[in-house]
Amino acid sequence: DVKVTQSSRYLVKRTGEKVFLECVQDMDHENMFWYRQDPGLGLRLIYFSYDVKMKEKGDIPEGYSVSREKKERFSLILESASTNQTSMYLCASSLGSWGDTGELFFGEGSRLTVL
């Protein structure tokens, strides 16, 4: 069974803390994505990666960075957490095929609260 695992389901952090959200997939997928989901706003793409050490900004990258040192792992980093980053964070992966956007496999989500 395909699996995307997010390291933490629930986190509570304080303003200004550095936060790491980890995501691992076991499907040998090229593409990995980080979305955040907020009520009324749907899912918004933060960053994505097509390959190891490669990253591209999504629609709302401000305040975030990412790291992809290994194919299976894609980390989202909040350098200095702020209250407006309180959200549900969803990691996803896909096989990737140029010109044909395929199915995304999602993790269970990480609900982050910044106090």
Next chain:
Amino acid sequence: SQQGEEDPQALSIQEGENATMNCSYKTSINNLQWYRQNSGRGLVHLILIRSNEREKHSGRLRVTLDTSKKSSSLLITASRAADTASYFCATPYNTDKLIFGTGTRLQVFP
């Protein structure tokens, strides 16, 4: 950026009834996907329909696509309480990326 918009935002029905959700999008696409999300969980892929297809079935799910109207519909037949979830359509943009709508919240009462 383009975005699918689902309609209605919320839908409440009784078990056994059919549920229909609609999605509109803005630009040309090569496929459209539907996902389901149970409360507080990740999204699960339901079905993908390509731009050259008009209708696709998967179990109790029926998806239609009208590229001339830039719209799609998801029909769940004979709904069950376990179908209670949010449903999202998603469309590709800039290759390999998906943009999601804000979803339809479906409540199925036993």
